[in-house]
Every structure is written in structure tokens, then in C-alpha cells.
Amino acid sequence: MAAKIDLTLDCTDAQLLAVFWKTALGYIDEPPPAPFRTREEWLAQFDLADDESADDGAWLCDPAGDGPRLAILKVPEPKRAKNRLHLDIRVPGHGGPDERWARIRAEADRLVRAGGTVLEEFTGHHVMMADPEANEFCVAAASA
Structure with a gap:
């Protein structure tokens, strides 16, 4: 197991x-x-x-x-540096590259409205983001 x-x-x-x-x-x-x-x-x-x-x-x-x-x-101490481990949020669905990118962008926009911040976009692939306390995570398409 x-x-x-x-x-x-x-x-x-x-x-x-x-x-x-x-x-x-x-x-x-x-x-x-x-x-x-x-x-x-x-x-x-x-x-x-x-x-x-x-x-x-x-x-x-x-x-x-x-x-x-x-x-x-x-915890009492503040975040000091980039995470060594981060989460990837995988957006489900199928379709061509443009459709996948549209779903990734829509999810990133939803998470910005929830308090997240876009740090960098890797157009067509993923969006690097941060939660409200600057913990990094990425939004990407789910594996086929």
C-alpha cells in the first residue's frame, strides 16, 4: 500500500x-x-x-x-522566501490548446476574485499565482 x-x-x-x-x-x-x-x-x-x-x-x-x-x-515567523514545494491546481476538461488556456485563465481569474494574485503567466501552459499570504501555486490544465 x-x-x-x-x-x-x-x-x-x-x-x-x-x-x-x-x-x-x-x-x-x-x-x-x-x-x-x-x-x-x-x-x-x-x-x-x-x-x-x-x-x-x-x-x-x-x-x-x-x-x-x-x-x-x-506560526510566529513570516514567510521569508519562495516555496520549495507548491501546489498545482489542475483544471479539468478537454479540447485544443486555446480551449485549455481559456479554462486556465478563467480559473486564475476566479482565484484572483477569491484573494489570490497572479505572479506570472506562461501563455498557453500555466499561471503562477500566490494565495493571500504569498504562498505560490500554479494553475494548469489537467493531464489528458
Whole structure:
């Protein structure tokens, strides 16, 4: 059996990024692990420091269960450099190069409206973007 992976994203505002990434990926808030009924109940077992709260993290999942889980965690230090690992959002659909590029551009435009920023366009291939905290990701066509 192949190992499953989770992705963890450090940030300064977990709730802001959770809203963005739910919009970008179609993800939902992941339910707390059993037997806990809420994230707050689950977090209470860790005896958080007085300056930490449940809002300092967000846990997202693919509602179909196919994609990796995404943990978004507040950290004290700011982002300092380009990501060494980034996400590629693959836009589904078929068609010729112009149709694929139109779908990529439409998805990039949607993500700009959700708070993302276009960093660079590689016309006909992909768009390099950043989320609201400058974490890089790309929008490209899905593999045929």
C-alpha cells in the first residue's frame, strides 16, 4: 500500500487561508477525529498556551476523499522566501490548446476574485499565482 500524504501550510492567519483554499480546491472543513465532536474539544486535550486558540489552525479535506488533507497552521515567523514545494491546481476538461488556456485563465481569474494574485503567466501552459499570504501555486490544465 502506498503512503498517504497530508500537506501542511504555515501562515499568519489560518482562517483567511482556509477560506481561500476551500474556494480554490473545493475542499471542506475536516471533521474532528473520533470520538471528538468539535475541533475545540479535540484541541483541549493539547493544553494550548493562553495565546493560542482553535482559530490558529484549520483542517481541510477533499469531500470525495481523493485529495490529500490540508492543515493550515499559524506560526510566529513570516514567510521569508519562495516555496520549495507548491501546489498545482489542475483544471479539468478537454479540447485544443486555446480551449485549455481559456479554462486556465478563467480559473486564475476566479482565484484572483477569491484573494489570490497572479505572479506570472506562461501563455498557453500555466499561471503562477500566490494565495493571500504569498504562498505560490500554479494553475494548469489537467493531464489528458
